[in-house]
Amino acid sequence: MRWSKYYLPTYKEVPKDAEIPSHQLMLRAGMIRMLTSGVYSFLPMGYRVLRRVETIVREEMDRTGAQEVQMPVLHPAELYEETGRLKNFGEILFQLKDRRARLFALGPTHEEVVTDIARAEIKSYRQLPQTLYQIQTKFRDEFRPRFGVMRAREFMMKDAYSFHASDESLHDTYAAMAGAYRRILERLGLEGVQVQAESGAIGGDINEEFIVLADAGESVMFRCASCGYAANDERAVSLGPAMLEKELSAKMENVATPGQHTVDEVSAFFKVSKQRLVKTLLYKSKWRDIAVLVPGDRELNEVKLAKALDDPDVRPMTPEEVEALTGAPVGFAGPVGLKAIIIADELMNAYDGMIVGANAADAHLRGVKMGRDFKPERTAPLSTVVAGDRCASCGKGELQLQRGVEIGHIFKLDVKYSKAMRATFLDQEGQEQPFIMGCYGFGVSRAVAAAIEQHYDERGIRWPKALTPFHAVVTPLNLNDESTVGAMERVYAELKAAGFDVLLDDRDLRPGPKFKDAELIGVPMRVTLGERNLKDGNCEIFYRLDDRTDVVPLADAVASVRRYYEA
């Protein structure tokens, strides 16, 4: 490819609407351009990288025996009514109507479509298991698209779906997919972690995420250094803080606390740590009033609450509802004497002598004991884990917080979709059974951004070998010099003949801009042709990742490139 003819518009300056490194660099390196919020074109160089990811994902899927298909993007809404997800997905689902006013959706994922395919043809356990996958554009009307292709409304995803007659068979495929994902990450040159997760709108109980470590990532996970436990923030549980204060006096008394609403204010007022306080958070769940208790030094995790109550629609009370229930303004709610179902974070079992709101304006209760002064209906893991907590899995290690990008998510769906959609087969006994299913997503376009988050420096992108759009860029320094032009054509032709993807920087620019651009777009090797070395029959090989330069005979340029990529 000749750079002078290649559509590769680079920016010297940082676009003002891009916040994180991958977004800035994808724009600056001419990989993507925005059409509208959360919707991007991939320009030639970006598309090359995207295809590299696709190829690796495809190869690893095929290796597991999964079969590639291409399903529609346009889905009739009735399909989602069968599974209840028309409502469940809510506003995430892009919806549109055809000319006869029939409702359609742009596919956010394909469980319904693939289940519809399977139920039409798979009738016997003898036809199982089967795994189908596709690499395709997905549409989700995100609440807040951001960070370029990292969280886009239109994005490229690989999604696979498996159908089984038994749990064992599902387990095998699930494990095979997990293995495939680990290989994909390795081949892409990405450092990732497999973590326990929550399933969200997809459903199913057992599921794991693959998180690529990155400071700019939106996912938060906790890992135990001593036992290997790893879970995302929605799922992670702990034994609480390593050190827990014990209060000796445990006599309940009412204390006037004028104007002290927040945890910070109240803990300052009593001159105690936040561990001594209890947050009483009031929720409405299926028309019931719920009081949720969590330690003052941590946050309630609403995902955990929804799971504990088995109510995805649980919501915080409005200030008016809070006042109606407690008889006090927001900030003074407490469990003692409250007419609500009390559900306490399980860490509360270890806490003692707590400070709670008194359900009266400007008053708190001190020395409150759970079980004596109030009785929770039950306890459950509700609060968020805090870095430094003791690991619940081994009881010894400390949980460490790490950020990353969710790149893959695999689920055991069980019969959630097959049952709802009456997708059944006959088992060995002639009994009709719903398919046991799994589904396995991988964010292809997101992987490109994640790779950049892990591989960049102040000068630009530093592509891993497997992802680079070009193996080498050939950079002649003076196009007015005949020997330079001759050498450039020769090296370019030789590299192409050897099967490498080469970018020839034949633009009539001075060396500076050429070097800067080459480093910005992140090609790992640069073959520099300048008169200084050429007069001795030499060229320079610059290695972007090592920031190292070798001078080698011109005739060895191809061998150098080959050596680099074969290493």
Add this chain to the structure above:
RNA sequence: CGGGGCGUAGCGCAGUCCGGUUAGCGCGCCUGCUUCGGGAGCAGGAGGUCGGAGGUUCGAAUCCUCUCGCCCCGACCA
């Protein structure tokens, strides 16, 4: 959806508070000459519905109203 910020040339910005010739700067782009190992110099040049609509005014990028778009924080989410 709540809070905040920003829309002026391809990119980055000034000008807006306090209205006043032909709306500026840097980079990029075009032409010519010189230059050619880390974003060159000189000379000349092109490029703008000042996001849009309406209003106030003798006069609007600037003031008022409405509206659209983009970004950030939050809620929420694969």
